Structures are given as structure tokens and as C-alpha cells.
Amino acid sequence: MAQNLKYANTGTNSQVSLLELSSVDHTCFYIEQVLSGGHGLMVQGYYPLVKAMAKDIDIRLNHRVKRIANGYNKVMVTIEDGSNFVADAVIVTVPIGVLKANLIAFEPKLPEWKLAAISDLGVGNENKIALLFDKVFWPNVELLGIAAPTSYACGYFLNLHKATGNPVLVYMAAGRFAYDLEKLSDEAAADFVMLQLKRMFPDATKPVKYLVSRWGSDPDSLGCYSYDLVGNPADIYDKLRAPVGNIYFGGEAVSVDHQGSVHGAYSAGVMAAENCRKHLMERLGSGDKIQLVSCREEILEATVPLQISRM
Structure with a gap:
């Protein structure tokens, strides 16, 4: 729950108001007017x-x-x-x-x-590190989650191959963790993400290209x-x-x-x-x-x- 809260609001759990949440039968969910049609990924971007x-x-x-x-x-x-x-x-x-x-x-x-x-x-802040590989070595699922001792280091990979056919994984980092990643160079950030990926897939190949966002420090x-x-x-x-x-x-x-x-x-x-x-x-x-x-x-x-x- 704490990790979902962080990613949905991009802030730390101690800062986000619980007025955004409601509780029914001990299950928390967001009070949001959701449009019909469910979630979707823009294959060609916006x-x-x-x-x-x-x-x-x-x-x-x-x-x-x-x-x-x-x-x-x-x-x-x-x-x-x-x-x-x-x-x-x-x-x-x-x-x-x-x-x-x-x-x-x-x-x-x-x-x-x-x-x-x-x-x-x-x-809040949420950053993405997109990794392009020469081949797919992961299962055909939507998300690949990372378990960690604290919510700070938790993250997940979005599998764009499932949506676009391209061998791309996008690592998502939110909250204080996202700001800390911005202090690293692009190469260091990609190396850090690859360490997380290799814990799940020891035979993971090196990315051909990578792209790192820095929304927290972008002046615009x-x-x-x-x-x-x-x-x-x-x-x-x-x-x-x-x-x-x-x-x-x-x-x-x-x-x-x-x-x-x-x-x-x-x-x-x-x-x-x-x-x-x-x-x-x-x-x-x-x-x-x-x-x-x-x-x-x-x-x-x-x-x-x-x-x-x-x-």
C-alpha cells in the first residue's frame, strides 16, 4: 500500500494527505473520478x-x-x-x-x-530510466516489481515490449528516491538500474541505449x-x-x-x-x-x- 501511495502521488508517504484515501473493509483506495475505458499506454507517445x-x-x-x-x-x-x-x-x-x-x-x-x-x-517527483536492449530476456508481463527492505528503494520496470514490440524496459522511481537518482550521471543511473535488473535476471544483457529523465531539476x-x-x-x-x-x-x-x-x-x-x-x-x-x-x-x-x- 505504501509503495502504491508513493507512486500515485510522487511524494513521500509522510507528506501525502490521507484525505485522498478512503477505507472500506480495511482496503484503501483513491477517491478519484476515473474515466471509463481503463488505463492505456500511448504507443506513439503524445x-x-x-x-x-x-x-x-x-x-x-x-x-x-x-x-x-x-x-x-x-x-x-x-x-x-x-x-x-x-x-x-x-x-x-x-x-x-x-x-x-x-x-x-x-x-x-x-x-x-x-x-x-x-x-x-x-x-512530487517521478523519474524514468528507459533501457533499450538488443533482445528480450524477461517474461511477457506488464510490470516487473522490485522488493526492498524499505519503500525508499522500491521500484518497478514497465515492459514496453508488451505494448510496442520493442525490447524496452522503463524503470520507474518516485518520491525522495527519484530526487536522489537525479544526482547521478546518466551512466551511473543506468548502471544502478541494471544492478536491480540483474537481481531478477542474472543473465540480463547490457542495454544498447538508455534515456534518463530529471523532472525534479528540469527548470521548466x-x-x-x-x-x-x-x-x-x-x-x-x-x-x-x-x-x-x-x-x-x-x-x-x-x-x-x-x-x-x-x-x-x-x-x-x-x-x-x-x-x-x-x-x-x-x-x-x-x-x-x-x-x-x-x-x-x-x-x-x-x-x-x-x-x-x-x-
């Missing part, structure tokens, strides 16, 4: 989805935002090279880790209730996804997603029902965009007074064909 959604949209890459100035009718966004963009409103969907680190300066400063909500939400993420800290106030999500003037907030951290998930980030973004649109219609006199969209009225429309493996 690129097909991103490509379809980005069609006909002006997207600027490598534009790291450093400052957002909130005026009466306009918002000015300043990026790293000093260039400015002016708009009627802005939707902020950066990871919660970036907001917690104050890497974006807001002018005027965000109100205390907003800063408290950002501070009160936890952000500073963590993986959010979770409830012990003692969080009940209205934290209301405050997180509440707009401040012409600035709106989206992302997985503001999704009550689907926190820490891609569909949660998407639906929260749709909600923020719709609320922003209605706000501008009211301000510009293009419509009657309209209530803001509730987080539980998020609408998902699946229009992109995707290759999904149920493992």
Missing part, C-alpha cells in the same frame, strides 16, 4: 495528439516566460530575451513546481490567498505532478483555479477530479479557456452575464485517432 491540437495555432517554442504584468484591460508577458507580448488576458498552465519556485514574476504581486494555495499544494517543470499535503485546506483547488484580474490558471494541479493526470490537465485547460472567453465577452460587451464554468463541468471531446495499448 505527439499525434499534440500535433492535432496544435493545428492552425500560433505556438512559440523556446519562449520561457519571466514576467506577467496584469493591467486593467491588458496583460503583458515578458520572455527571457526581453521581448514582450500584449494580450487581453492570459491563461497560465505552467507546472505547479514552477509557480512554487517563483520563476515567473507577477506584477502586481499575486494576492496572499493565491500564493498560499500555490504554497499549500505538494509537488521542477517536479512531476501535484498532490495533497497533510493539512491542506478544503478550498485549495477553488483558490488555485480562481482568476486574478485578467490572469487565468489551468493545468493538472487545478483539476479536482483528475489531479496528476494528462486528461486532468487538458480538461482544466478547457475550463480555463472557456472562462476566459466568457470574461472577455462580458468585458467587451459581446454577451450577457454568464456564470463561470465549474471544474466539474469539464467537457472532453475525443476526435483524434490514437493507438493505445491496454498492455
